Amino acid sequence: MEIRPIFSSLRRHRIPALLIVLEIALACAVLCNAVFMIGQRMANIHWPNGIDEAGISVITVNGTDAKLAASNIPRDLAALRGVAGVTAAAAVTSMPLDQSPALTGFTTTPDGKTTVNTSVYFMGRGGEQALGLHLLQGRFFNAEEYADSGLKDFQSTAHVALVTASDAKRLWPGKDALGKQLYANGKSWTVVGVVSDVLAMDPTTSGPGGRYSSVFYPSQPDGMMGNYVVRSAPQDRDRIVREAVQTISALNPGAVVEGKTYARMRSDYFANTSSMVWMLVLVCAVMLAVTVFGIVGLTSFWVGQRRRQIGIRRAVGATRGHILHYFQTENFLLSTGGVVVGMLLAFGINLYLMQHYAMTRMPWYYLPGGAVALWLIGQLAVLGPALRAAAVPPVVATRSV
Amino acid sequence: MFGYYLDLAWRSLKRTPVLTGLMVLAIGLGIGASMTMLTVLHVMTDDPMPGRSAHLYTPHLDPLPRDYKLRDGSPDPTDDMTWPDAMALLKAHRGVRQAAMSGGSLLLRPARADLRPFYVSGRYATTDFFALFGVPFEQGSGWSAADDAAGAQVVVLSETLARKLFGTGKAVGQTVRLGEHDFRVIGVTADWAPKPVFYDDQTGTQYSDADLFFLPLSVAVDEKLQVSGNRSGWVHGDDTSLTSANMTWLQFWVQLDTPAQVAAYRQYLVDYSAQQKALGRFQRPPTNAKLYSLMSWLAHENLVPGDVDLQLWLALGFLFVCLLNIVALLLAKFLRRSGAISVRRALGARRRDIFVQLGIESALIGVAGGVLGLAIAQLGLWSIRQRPDDYAKLAQMDMSMLLGTLGLAVLASVLAGLLPAWRACRVPPALQLKGG
Secondary structure, three states, rough: OOOHHHHHHHHHHHHHHHHHHHHHHHHHHHHHHHHHHHHHHHHHHHHOOOOOOOEEEEEEEEOHHHHHHHHHHHHHHHHOOOOOEEEEEEEEEEOOOOOOOOOOOOEEEOOOOOOEEEEEEEEEOOOOHHOOOEEEOOOOOOOOHHOOOOEEEEEEEEEEEEEEOOOOOOOOOOOOOOOOOOEEEEEEEEEEEEOOOOOOOOOOOOOOHHOOOOOEEOOOOOOOOOOEEEEHHHHHHHHHHHHHHHHHHHHHHOOOOEEEEHEEEEEEHHHHHHHHHHHHHHHHHHHHHHHHHHHHHHHHHHHHOOHHHHHHHHHOOOHOOOOOOOHHHHHHHHHHHHHHHHHHHHHHHHHHHHOOOOOOOOOOOOHHHHHHHHHHHHHHHHHHHHHHHHOOHHHHOOOOO | OOOHHHHHHHHHHHHHHHHHHHHHHHHHHHHHHHHHHHHHHHHHHOOOOOHHHHEEEEEOOOOOOOOOOOOOOOOHHOOOOOHHHHHHHHHOOOEEEEEEEEEEEEEEEOOOOOOEEEEEEEEEEOOOOHHHOOOEEEOOOOOOOHHHOOOEEEEEHHHHHHHHHHOOOOOOOOOEEEEEEEEEEEEEEEOOOOOOOOOOOOOOOOOOOOEEEEEHHHHHHHHOOOOOOOOHHHOOOOOOOOOOOOEEEEEEEEEOOOOHHHHHHHHHHHHHHHHHHOOOOOOOOOOOOOOEEEHHHHHHHHOOHHHHHOOOOOOOOHHHHHHHHHHHHHHHHHHHHHHHHHHHHOOEEEEHHHHHHHHHHHHHHHHHHHHHHHHHHHHHHHHHHOOOOOOOOHHHHHHHHHHHHHHHHHHHHHHHHHHHHHHHOOOHHHHHHOOO
C-alpha cells in the first residue's frame, strides 16, 4: 500500500488528524496506568497467606474480665470444640488482616536498629493447628513452653518464638534461622521454627518490608487473647460461626461477641481496594468507548467529505478493497502516532505517580500492551466508516452535488 | 438575534441526532465523572467548623530525644502531647479557652434487660471542650473545672446514645455503666460531629466517627480507662501509664481571637520548650514548637486519602479526553456545513455573526451535556455512598457544586467549540460556493 498519498491528505487536514492522535495518546496513557493500578490492587487482594484461610472462622470476645481469663478461656475453648464440625480451636491475641496492629521492631543483635514493623501474634496451646500454620523448619512450641509463657505490657515472657520464611531470610540472609536469637526492647527469644509467610495485621500500611514480617509466641490463657480461632471444613463455616457465637455469648453474658469467617475478614479488609478496582475498570471502559465514538465521528465526517474523490478513484479502477485499506492504513498511521506519544505520556504519568503516591514502576510490557490495545480499538472504530466509504459507487464521480 | 441563532442551533442539532447524541454523551460522561470526584474532594476538604475554625489552634511540642528515628509508617509522636505538657499548658491558661482531650472506647452495659452490652466511642476532655467547640446541648450542661479537679464521675451523652438508653425520657440524672464504673448523666448534646473529626488522633476514621459520650479527662487517667488512638512512647522500659512524661497521646486545642494573641501564644510555646530544655526534659531546639490553625492542621495531616486524589486526577484526565472528543466531533459537524456558512457569508453575515451562531450551538450542547452530567454525577455519588470507605457517607452535592457542574459543562463545550467555529468561519465563501 502506497502511504504517500495518505500523508499528503492528512497534511491537508492537520487539525482533525492531530485531534485523533491526541485522543489516542491520552487514552493510551490513562489506560496503561489505570490497568497497571488495577493489576497491582488485584495482586494485593490475592496476597497469599500461610494459614488455612478456607477453614478458619474467628470469634471475637470483648469486655470479659481479664482476671478470669485463665479459667474462662479453657472453658470457652472446650465449648467451641464441642460444636459439631470443629476440628481445632485456640485463643490468639490478633489475626492477620484484623487491622489492629501490635507491632515491634526486631533485630538480630541486642542494640541493633530496624525500620521494619513486625506483627506480633501470641497464641494459646493448639494455635498452630487451629490457624493451620505450615512448618518449614524446626518445630512448633511444646506443652511446657505454652504453659510457662505469657505476656506483660505486650512483651512476651517466653524464651522461644516462630518466625516467617521472609523474616528468616531478611534477618539471617544465607544462614539457618533455627537457634538464632531475636532481640527487641532489651529482651531476646530463641527461634525454634520457621513457618511459611503469614500476612501482617495491616499489610497495606506496614510497607513491603512488614507485609510478611510476623513473629509468633506461645502463651498461656491471657486476658489479651480476645480472638478464638475455630477450624472446620469450609462448607461448615457459616453454621459454625452462628453456633459458636451463641455458645460464647451464653457463657459470657456481659461480653460483646462477634464472629465471622476468615474469608469475610479478608474481603472486609480489601473492601476499599476492590471498590477502587471496580471504579478503575468502569473509567477505563467508558473512556475507551468515548475514544471509539470520537474516531467513528471524525472518520465518518472524513468519508462524507471525500465521497467525490472516492468516486473518482473507484471510476479509474480502484477496487473496494483499495478504498477499505486506504482508511484502515490511515487510521493505523494515526494510531501509531498517538500510541508513540501515549507511551511517553504513560511513562511520564507513572513517574509522577511514583513520586507522589507511593506507586511502583510500571513494567515495560504495559506500554506495548496498551499500544496493541489502541491499535485494535482504532481499527475496530474505523471499520464502519471505511466500509461505508468502500460502498461509494463510482458513479458519484460524474455527479455534481 | 439570539433567539434566531438558538432556533438555527436547534434545527442543526436535530438534523444530526447521532452526532449530537455522541457529543452530549461525551460531555455528560466527562463532566459527570469529574464532578463526582470534585464533590468528594470538596466535602472532604471543607471547613469542619465554619465561623469558628478561624479562632481554633492546636499547639505541638517536640519532647523527643535528639536521636529519635521514626519507623516506616509509624505515626509521628509529636502529633500528640504528653500528659505533663498538656497539664502545664492548661494551667498556664494563655488562650481564651483551651482543652486537652483524647478518644476512648468503653464497654457500655445497659440497665435495660433487652439490650446486649456494646462498645461506644467517645471523648475524654477537660471542661472547656464544650465552649471551645461550641457543642450544642439538648439537656443539662457540661462539667465544671471543679469536677475536672475532683475527678467527678459524670458523663455527657449524645442524643443518639441517650435515646437508645433511656428512650424519650429525661436522661439527665440517670446513671450509665461505662467500663467498670457508674457515671451520672449531667447533660445531653445534640448530635454533633464535625466532618472530619479534626480534633481526633489521626489514626481514627475521621469522616464517619462521632463522639457518643464525653467524660472528664481526669477520670479517664485516674481510673486508667481504655484510650483509643495512638500512644507513642520513646523510652524503652519506661512506665506506660498515661501520666508518663515520655509518651504522647493527648490532643490539645486553644481558642485565640486576635493575631496578637496568636503571636503571644506562639512565643509562649517556644519559651515553655526552652524552659523544659533548661530543665533537661526536652533535647531538641525550642523553635520546634508549632502552633497550627485548624485548616493548616488539616492540611498538615492530609486526611484526604491518596485514592481520592488519584481518582480526581483520573476523572480530570477523562474529562480532557471527552473534551478532545467534542472538539473533534464539533469540527466534523461545523466543517460539513461549510456550504451553508458560505451562503450566509455571501449574503452579508460577518465572521463574528457566524462565530456567535456556532458558539450558541456548542453552548446548547453544553447545557444538554451539563444536565446529563448532573444525572451521572448524582449516580456516581450514590454509588460512592454505597462504598465502604470512611468518607463515603459524606458524598452529597450542595448548591454551589450543582451550579458549578452546569457552568463547567457549558464552559467546557464553548471552549471546545471555539476552534471548530474559528475554522468554520474562516472558510473562503467564494471558493466554497464555486467548489460545491
